[in-house]
Amino acid sequence: MRWFLVLALSILPAVAQLQLRVVSPVDSTQYPLLSVIAESRLDGVPTALDDGTIALASSRYTIRPQNVETLDHARGRIRITWLADPRLATENFVHIFAWNGEQLARDSVRLPRLPVLRIVTQQSTPLEELAIRAEPSIETTERFYLQLFTGRYSTDGTHELPIRVDSIVSSIPFVQVEWVGWAGGSRTLPSLVYSPLLYLVRLHCTPPDTTYRSGTITIYYDSSLSLAIPISVNRFPIPATQQLRFEWPTGGELLAPCQPITLRWSGMALDARVAVDYSLDSGTTWEPITITTESSTTWTVPNAPTRGLRFRLRQLDGQQRTYRLDDLSTTAVGRITFRSDGKRLLALHAINGELVEWDVGSRQITWRALPPDVGQVQPVWVAYLDSMRAIAVYNASARGYAALFRIGAPTPLWSGQIFPTTIGRVALDTAHHTLALIASISPTLRLLEISDSTIASARSVPLPFPATALTISASEALVALLDSRIARYQTPQWTPIGEYTLPFLPHVALMSALPDGRRLAIGCSVSQPSVVQGLSAPVFIFDRPTAQLIRSYRQAASPPVALTASGNGRYLAIGFRGQPQSPLWDLAVDMITGQVSTHQGALADIAFSPDQRMVASSSATSPLELVLRSFLFPETVISQPIRIGALALATDTLDFPPTYAYAGRDTTF
Structure with a gap:
């Protein structure tokens, strides 16, 4: 020792x-x-x-x-x-x-009581962004309400003061803002806004084409203050390899109401089922048709004239297999990772820091090792360096430690303290055998060099602002700063090469480069406690070539603890703190298509195997589980718009000549 x-x-x-x-x-x-x-x-x-x-x-x-x-x-x-x-x-x-x-x-x-301005729906549900779907050269009108949730008190504390809204400006040229206000109030700006009334604002959008555009709606008030809300028009296209596809209809057809039709598709995986749904409002809401193993189904067209009929196919795993891996440990598995060939799974335990390696095919333990005793361990990160070595990073007693292992050996090649405080995030530059790490909020970044049998401190990199997350992709490192910027560095020199400025980006909790290298998955912190309820812990997809946030998921109330992407970058699985489920996000169609993994306890970590056929997950709370599942990505395809015509009844008049009948007695006709 x-x-x-x-x-x-x-x-x-x-x-x-x-x-x-x-x-x-x-x-x-x-x-x-x-x-x-x-x-x-x-x-x-x-x-x-x-x-x-x-x-x-x-x-x-x-x-x-x-x-x-x-x-x-x-x-x-x-x-x-x-x-x-x-x-x-x-x-x-x-x-x-x-x-x-x-x-x-x-x-x-x-803080003293300050004005809290927000935008909401008519039911007072907070809106954190605005998304408009609009056809080219056709005006689409969307609405939101401006609400002063709480206002400042007067100097004597007897009443609440209003704010003065000076102007509302759109940064997108073809989105025009109309101030309607409150019934009985001013219909022009500037205008006073009182709590808690709702003030109507309309947006008139007439895009020249279907291109994705993003910008801001900025509300200027009280002379020098402003609140900016992100707005997007249409959907950013994310190309994806699509095996599942419609054979009929293909889009643009005119269907007669109350008539049976046969939907046909192809490209189903073996052992798969397909869920078929329809929507009459261009995909806003969906109704089920059937779940089948066939490649066609019959459906009766409803008597509901629309130009927005769409069909959806969702591929489901017909024979999912689940394996619970039990290494007889009484501690939770905090971090997991697959070897690059997908044949081994490495698990890092909490409390004692034990490493356990599993053979994925046989689901048998192939190796286990313990680092030196430094007290109760909190796992931070684990990875294979190559087929023969692995590294584990963990916190203990408010300090950061690492251990370098040779696969098969019961004790580490090297272990020691690598950080003076608890480690927040770690990233590995595999090309240059360099480990980068920061604290949970860190004004500098520390680099460590990994040799065959040791880890040595290299140098510190001063950051332009305290950081909360980092990732390394190819020859570029990305560092999320507290002030909504992402700093870019060229590796291995760690030379600054620019930054992305994202004014709507909350504090970043997790950041991961997607396999295509063009996009980032960014998981953010939640506001807690907050005087405004309904604020989420969003997860964003950031497109690096265009420097835009192109997707957002805002359904979670706790920050993410794990992000893992499919090999083609189409699917993202997310684990949230305290939640047992991990939703699967299909980025191509911007839809949650199911749950990748479900535990009884809170999820700790999740990872896809490199061949995309298995998913591993672990739970952080009782019952403690390490689970390996066979997996089939639930490929989703949505048809192009289809029309349903109106049912029309034609009437006509027929003229008959007089007809005479003779009866010998009274007859009732």
Whole structure:
């Protein structure tokens, strides 16, 4: 154990200690400017900070201060001034971050009551983005409502103050904004908005074509404040290999109501079933037709005239097999990974940090090993370096550790402390045998070099702003910063080569490059606690060539803990904190097509095998499970629009000549 402690110390340079303490409540007398007084110390010595090393944050968004003024050098006392950004006003506290080199300090202060502006539906459900589907050169009108959820109190505290909406502007030229307002109120801007009334806003969209476009709807209010909402028009096309397809109808047909038709398709996988659905509103809602193993089905056209009839095929696994892998351990499997050939599965246990390798075909244990005892272990990351070596990264006693193993050996080749605090995220540059890691919120990034039998500290990379996530794809590293930017670095030199600015991106919890290298899956944090209910922990798909967020999934109320993509980049499985299920997202049609894995306990990790025929998942809470399942991606295809005609009854008049009849007695005709 002695050599282990010496090695752990030798890999870490000495670091200074930064402290930050807020010493005053928030001053809102100069609204919309807010200010607070704080003191900072570096290794116990008062130090003054500037606006380049301070940020203000909620649990979802971060902004820079307007000004940082030094009040007293001898005491390290400063005044921090910032605009009352509506993204920070949704929570009761604001967090203040300060950093110096590798050191990060934070404190928080309670906010006074501030205006919380939001856009909602007519039922007061919050909207976090606007998506419009529109035909070329045809005007489509969408609506939303503006609501002052809470307002500022008057100086004497007797009543709630309104805000003044100055203007609403669309960044997309063919999307025009119409302010309707509240019944009895002003129909022109500027206009006062009172809590909690709903003020109607209409968007008139007339796109020139079907091209995907994204932009913002920005609401300017109270002279210097603004709230921007993302808006998109039409769907960004994601090409995907499609085996399943319709043979008839193919789109554009005119169907007669109340008549039977035969739907035909091809491209089903062996042992698969197909679920057939229809929609009368262009895919907004779906109704089932049948589930079958055949390649056709008969359906009667409803008497519902429409131009938006669509059919949907969903391929389902007809013979899914589930295997529970039991290594007799009483601890949860926190991280899992497949070997590159898909024949081995590696599991990293919590508490003791044990590594267990499974043969996927026979589902038998082929190897297990333990790292040195450093206390209770929290798994962070595990990976195969090659067919003969594996690496595990974990936290214990508020520090970060790593262990390098040779497959088959019961003890590690190397193990030691690699980070002075808990590790947040890890990424491996396989081409250059470099490990990159950051803390949960980190102003610097640390690089480690992996040799045949050791791990050595290489250097630290200063970041332009504290970071929360990172990933490495080919020769480029991407680092998610707190202020909604993604910094780009060329590896192995780690030279800055640019950045993506995404103003609507909340704090990033997870980030993973999809196999095609063109897109990123980005999982974000949730606002908690928040005075506004209904805010989600979104997962985005980011298209790197166009620098746009092209897909969003907003159905989860907890942050993601795992993301894994299919080999062709079409499907994404997501695991959320505290949730037993992992929804499967078909990115090509932008639809959740089912659940990849379901546990009784909360999901810990999930991974697809490289051949895409198996999926492994583990649970973090009781009952503890490691599950291996056969898997068939539920390929989905949606037909082009089809029309249903109107049922018409034709009438005519027939003229008959008089007809005479003779009867010998009374007759009733």
